[in-house]
Amino acid sequence: MQESYQGKLSVFFFFLIIFSANAQTNQIQQDSTKIESLDEVLVNAVRVNATSPITHSNITKKELEKRNLGQDLPILLNYLPSVVTTSDAGAGVGYTGIRVRGVSSQSTNVTINGIPYNDSESLGTFWVNLGDFTSSVESLQLQRGVGTSTNGSGAFGASINVLTQAVSNEANGEISNSFGSFNTRKHNVKFSTGLINDYFELSGRLSQINSDGYVDRASSDLKSYFLQGTYKDDNTLIKALAFGGAEVTYQAWNGIDAETLATDRTFNPSGIYTDENDVTRFHDNEVDDYKQDHYQLHWNERYNNNWSTNLGLNYTYGRGFFEQYKEDEDFADYSLTEMTIGGETINTTDLIRRRWLDNDFYVVTASANYKNNNLDMSFGTSYSNYIGKHFGEIIWARYASDSEIGDHYYDGVGKKKDFSLFTKATYKLNDKVSLYGDLQMRFIDYKTTGLSSDVVPFNIDENYGFFNPKAGITYELDVNNYIYASYARANREPSRSDFESNPNVRPEQLNDFELGWRHTNNNFRINTNAYYMLYNEQLVLSGALDNTGAPIRTNSGASYRLGLEVDAAIQISKKFAIQPNFTISSNKNKETIISQDGGLVDLGKTNISFSPDFVAANALVFQPTTNFQMSFLSKYVGEQYMGNTDSEASKLESYFVNDFNVTYEIKPNSIFKSIVLSGLVNNIFGEKYVSNGYYFTYDDDFSNPGTITTIEGAGYYPQATTNFLIGMTLKF
Template sequence: MNKLSKVGLALVLSIWMAGPAFAQESLTGTVRDQDTRERLTGVAVKIANSYTGVSTDENGRWELPMPDEDEFTLEFQLLGYTTITRTVYKNELDGPLLVSLTSALRELEEVIVQATRASENTPTAFTFVTEKEIDEQNLGQDMPFLLNMEPSTVITSDAGAGVGYTGIRIRGTDPTRINVTINGIPVNDAESQGVFWVNLPDFASSVESIQVQRGVGTSTNGSGAFGGSVNLQTSTLNPESYARLDNTIGSFNTRKHTVRVGTGLMQDHWSFDARLSKINSDGYIDRAFSDLSSWYASGGYHSEKTLVKAVAFSGSEQTYQAWYGVSEAQLNDGNRTFNEAGTDFGQRTEPYDNETDNYSQTYFQLIWAQELGDHWHLNNAFHWTIGGGFFEQYKVNDFLPTYGIYPLSGTDTVTNSDLIRRLWLDNDYYGWTGSAQYLKEGQLELTIGGAFYRYEGRHFGEVIWARYAGDSEIRDIYYDNDAVKDDASAYVRGLYTLRNNWNIFADLQVRQVNYTFLGFNRQLENVEQDDQLTFLNPKVGLSYNTLRGHKAYASYSIGNREPSRQDYVDTTPESRPLPETLRNLEAGYHIKERNWSAQANVYWMDYVNQLVLTGAINDVGANVRVNVPRSYRLGIELVGGGQIGRRNPLRIEGNVTLSRNKIREYTEFVPTFDPNYTRIDSLALATTYTDTDLAFSPSLIAGLQASYTVPKLDLTVTLLNKYVGRQYLDNTQSLEKSLDPFTTSDLRLQYDKSFSSVLKGLTATFQINNLFNALYSPNGYTFSENYLFDNGAGGFDQTGATAYNYFFPQGGTNFLASLGLRF
């Protein structure tokens, strides 16, 4: 553990152990806006069935004489907000009451995401990212970089600058195991199960809030959460009209330009919002440019009981590929920015200038939320996602029959040629999600929900140029593989509050998946397979809340997940892998006080048949993932934060994750090649390991950030630090195949000034990333090969396993500068 991580751990533990004592001579509390977290003035606070009441002051605070009764009810009421009641037990009072009110018009928008989000009393581990926190960090980098300081996260960027292809891991689990929804509608690709944030450039500018759940979490829509879930809610109603301009420039020729406008609430019912964004970056890695654009539009009808909202957003990207990484040999020679893309693995001296990924994706959502009586809410959403694009690649001296190209009759036989190919994907993803919710404050939260989706994907390839074209015709298709996937689920979830502040949680989901794929694969082999799977995902839990804001909880969940497209396409029914199962136990304690908070969460994630790469070759000669019977993750997460000083100018927040991530038994297979580089499967090397670390699962992750606000200058200075322990590139726990631990520090200066004129506000931000120029790689991959060579005595000897490591280096010290104008 390095010095920074020790300091971070000490600070988090200090916040956890500290805390003021409260004397309860009167009844006091604070009321805030649920969404903005601003303190509300003028809230009527009344003891039910009495004439005793007060209003909150300019700081949202109130104070009442302590009633004589041991049990009583408080009412909180403010025009434009939903009235709530809170039952108070005097013997449990040990501090001020913290209450949040929801805007009456916004409340229905909250219902849209509540069906897939954890509530305050849900016994699971989660964090909440507010609009203000998103806005502070939104300088043009992709969504994973805005979540870097969340507990147990590790982020990466192929291009090394946070723009383009990026990813996030939670508790060591990869992006294909992290469920992502937007307004409760699934975003994960139905086949690969990953989320490609590059297709959603600057989407953060249209996001109101984010909830990050760790572990299985609550029932959600789409593929199951195996490491966590990220739930995004798009911008909700802004009652006032507005316009906003944001411009960012930075290192690596990074630029972001964003325009946002909104009508506010018109004629008491209608609102419209729109955004246009453009992002460009040359990337840290050679030629790894990104040319991204996006738009967002929404329009809605709002009343106290009805919300009808249409949302559409789209993203287009062209990125020069950097997904091959940088070889260990190049790194050792100091070539940290070397890019192999465009050279066909070094066979072409001058890189091809258009080795690019080109893709666009457009989302349509129609949402209807309805309040039925005092307690029931109905939510329906219909969605359609249209995607299409290609990856263009130069191949040197490739074998033409692979592409269905053969020599013309009467000509010299030419079987190999340089060529340029495009690998296409066109898809449609459409369906429905819905839920009915019964919400009775302080007693019962009941949700009955379901979803149905269909995915239709077409995978095909074409050769757009060849030096020797043979008998090919323009727009010939050399492989065509269509796929259809139906996904249906239903769930019921309840949270019941007992009189003594105990909460009982239960959640049961049934999910059925039907997957059919047919046509030809790239080897021109006919593929006709289908699979039908039914999953039962139960969750139970218990939590205890005190009125002061303390919470103890425990839960047990089971999640199941189907294999991905590649697991199916590269197998036969006989070698097809089994679905994965995760048994997840979470337990924790959460403290919330006026100026500080702390949380400890212990987790146990027990996997059955987890899919991992072993190097094994199946019955069709493909190197695919296989099931390992048993593996697990055991860890503790400590999260804390506090404000120090008069008017709280200094805020410190930190998190530490200590974990043990193991495969109980794992067999690695290393392929063997003869001197002509022909694979000999019968001579593959097999080595069995026991109790080894899971790949990409650091045993220590720590984050620490400190913010100091100078009120008279409207200036906030924030220092952000992140430590990530050693990660292994595969499951052998080999030091030679690992990523070194690293520490990064970012410094952000932000000036934010409000005005009462046409210009309502100005925000200027200057951020230095990687302040101390750390040379690090958060991601990579490895493969090994064994070679036969002539021993000079009429036979062959073997080299043994030779490992080839590739890394994704991140940029050194760099900056981003942004200016935002609010009208």
């Protein structure tokens, strides 16, 4: 294994030397090179350009602002190709999720200014920790498939690369307020000093979002901040950022069964218990309470029209818990000693517990970029160190036994080090053909010690070395038409919960083949892309959840995703445009063997969980004047299975929802530069739909002694019927 890694590393550096030599040879062509803004250089290492052979969508600040009324960022990306989103609370505030091409958010790589945002152990992204973060986003790029090499965990379905707000030349400020259904409200204030003495700028934001949620008691209380100090001249950009948030979210991850869905779809079983008088109650603090602070420093330097560099430093501090009321818990599960009261032995108790996660995350990234007329090359490195402390405590118990305040009933530590090297280049072979190459080496060291939350020993010591090559070609048919083809390989490590479910879990590998055509003219744009994603040991969602509400994944052996994506923008007239997209796909496990009714059953080829065969969206945009726009937004998601057995009990029905969005800008002559009024009606036809859920099975050997019967069950997360948000932003 050691020799294999050394061989791969030798190949990596060989390509790096070739690219570097080419760069030096072509340096004389620098005079005609286009100079890009230093803000763009900040994310150059993780983004691709319009003609690259990587399938992607770009979203600007202006596009996000139209619907930015308090819902989380994943919900605002709902109408992009191959995207399916969901919300635990049902209304887009609080815990939300995004799947791209059927792949979960755990397999979607997210970076903020080139810094990894995915949690190192769970591999997930929790936007609830950064409430109203959209208000500080300058632009983002969603890459579908493997995408380009990036920092942090590998991408298996998509990459979301976020750039925070750019430097403002002029002083400005704004106050934004929105209100809506389920007592949802968002308030924020933003400011920028503009460039002081042409060099310095200070900007910031404070936000608060509250919502009761569509689901009972699924409330959210989100507070967040963003502060940025900048130094800028013609060739230097230095940014110091501090941003973060505090969230208190009532748990809604338990879902409801089919019967409850039909009779009381907003019911939330979280926190339910029976008191001493047999009265059903709900614990009023069954919440997730978490704080997260990010500190980043970026130094971008442009040396000439060809060369630029970027250095990034990051420290993230997270801490918090989720609280649960538990009935009739065994003393032994909490290391409590049996007690005797009035001659009766007591060994169970009702209690309230908190499961804590305190973590520190350190990152350093460094990259260099070289450009001339024919070559655009980047190379760099990333190193991160994560330390996560997991522990549990009992804050109240009916019978406390010999426990003391502050005692921990489990303690565990997870440590993860991640080191990567990459080089990528686009070389213009001639006026028609461009070649793309991308090589990444990634090394991971993951160790855990102590006990898991199930109070069992949890000791993992794994090292991985991944080589991720990518190559592509783009051919320019004419100024309006490009065709491209690419191949990319990605490898990805299991998450902490994967190891908890199966200590022998294996890393997953993906070979991604893409073929596309892009056409653009003044009134019509269309992108078509065919993909074949061939997996080995893909970690797919089993449909089940662990005891913290996290999805349980399992290796699926050989599997594939084959699909066609089409998205377009058609300018019918000066005032009216249509923006449709759809994805047709086949997502299959090549062989599925399960335990059923006491024996093994070969189901053959089955559908991959949470992977609908058809997803479509459309926007009808009417803009009679430059300051007034109305959009009618539609989304269709085909039926999907929550497990990998094609069981009818695991099926989520298809749904078709429609939203209406309107914005109107007033430009008064005094006081305010602009007053923006906006409104959003979600699900205007009141569709009762479910976008997410879970599926489970268990063996019953009690009903019929001597036989084993497999019992199936499912849980559902209902989404809100018709609801609205209205807002006003004052800019000055």
